[in-house]
Amino acid sequence: MVQKVYQVHEIQQALELLHQHTHQAKLLAGGTDLIIKMREGHVNPAVLIDISSMDKTRIIEVQGQEIHIGSTATFSEIQEHPLFQKDLGAIAAAARSVGSPQIRNRATIGGNICNASPAADLLPPLLAMEAMTVLRSKETSRLLPLSDFLVGKEKTALKSEEMLERVWFRKLEDRSGLGFSKLGIRNALAIARLSMAVYLKLDATGRCLEARVASGALGLTAQRENEVEAFLQQQVIDETIIDQAAQVLEKTTAQRLAGRSTLPFKRQAVQGVFRDALSQALKTSLRREQS
Numbered sequence: 230m231v232q233k234v235y236q237v238h239e240i241q242q243a244l245e246l247l248h249q250h251t252h253q254a255k256l257l258a259g260g261t262d263l264i265i266k267m268r269e270g271h272v273n274p275a276v277l278i279d280i281s282s283m284d285k286t287r288i289i290e291v292q293g294q295e296i297h298i299g300s301t302a303t304f305s306e307i308q309e310h311p312l313f314q315k316d317l318g319a320i321a322a323a324a325r326s327v328g329s330p331q332i333r334n335r336a337t338i339g340g341n342i343c344n345a346s347p348a349a350d351l352l353p354p355l356l357a358m359e360a361m362t363v364l365r366s367k368e369t370s371r372l373l374p375l376s377d378f379l380v381g382k383e384k385t386a387l388k389s390e391e392m393l394e395r396v397w398f399r400k401l402e403d404r405s406g407l408g409f410s411k412l413g414i415r416n417a418l419a420i421a422r423l424s425m426a427v428y429l430k431l432d433a434t435g436r437c438l439e440a441r442v443a444s445g446a447l448g449l450t451a452q453r454e455n456e457v458e459a460f461l462q463q464q465v466i467d468e469t470i471i472d473q474a475a476q477v478l479e480k481t482t483a484q485r486l487a488g489r490s491t492l493p494f495k496r497q498a499v500q501g502v503f504r505d506a507l508s509q510a511l512k513t514s515l516r517r518e519q520s
């Protein structure tokens with residue numbers, strides 16, 4: 230049972246409390262995952278540290294060649310931010326696809342990452358951008374690639390005394406683009422049944438220099454799809470290559486989800502969601518070549 234709730238305004242206060250109440254405390258951001266888990270009896274913290282009023286971790290800003298998003302930035306703030314209205318519109322699209330307006334006004338990027346649901350919508354675009362997590366404790370600060378932070382279904386590398394301060398990724402370079410696509414059960418309130426993000430970087434002749442494909446809800450955690458990435462490497466991406474790449478991904482899905490009841494649906498759906506995300510990434514890469 231919760232015995233104490235602290236509301237904090239500064240990160241140092243939160244870190245001090247996490248230190249004092251190691252293994253007993255949980256950070257409460259928007260509460261849209263945690264409160265449900267507590268209600269259902271899956272977690273039972275003695276101490277709650279409410280970080281929702283911590284303004285300094287709400288930043289969304291450019292630092293040199295990097296874009297930094299603080300952990301308490303909400304989905305609404307991300308979806309409306311000018312940085313995500315054009316070439317990085319896929320980040321806004323992922324944020325916009327989450328829940329209802331009420332959920333988006335409360336739910337944070339930090340909660341989405343730390344809850345580590347396989348279907349968390351911001352994870353595929355962040356993985357495709359090779360995002361880094363900044364993890365703080367009272368005495369230490371460390372940097373971990375998001376791909377290493379996610380260690381399993383709802384499991385992360387976060388230590389009991391640590392909090393996620395922010396996440397950052399590099400800005401898009403010339404001739405590169407990001408796409409996001411999601412298939413939910415219903416539009417407004419569904420958590421993704423399947424989502425996909427694709428990052429592409431082309432060379433001057435239009436050949437794919439680098440492809441990063443990340444999926445949500447196709448395994449125990451959101452993850453990079455290495456086989457299809459390798460297939461796209463050095464290809465000029467036209468309709469034939471898109472068809473073949475979709476088949477590579479379908480095969481990976483079939484192997485990974487063998488025996489699951491969701492397989493017939495997902496092996497069909499993955500192709501459409503992937504094509505959509507890839508086409509968007511390609512379109513942005515080509516546009517950024519011309520501008």
Ligand SMILES: Cc1cc2nc3c(=O)[nH]c(=O)nc-3n(C[C@H](O)[C@H](O)[C@H](O)COP(=O)(O)OP(=O)(O)OC[C@H]3O[C@@H](n4cnc5c(N)ncnc54)[C@H](O)[C@@H]3O)c2cc1C
Pocket residue numbers: 255256257258259260261262263264265300301326327328329332335336337338339340341342343344348349350351387391392393394418419420421
């Ligand atoms: C009706 C409904 C619809 C939803 N639809 C979607 C959807 O479409 N897509 C989707 O991805 N999600 C969806 N969700 C899930 C949820 O809204 C998101 O995962 C949200 O981002 C969680 O953020 P939060 O701020 O509410 O986290 P909280 O619930 O406050 O916290 C979640 C977990 O993260 C930890 N945590 C939070 N912040 C930090 C931090 N800075 N450092 C360390 N640990 C931290 C908490 O201790 C807790 O364990 C939905 C939820 C509901 C109720």
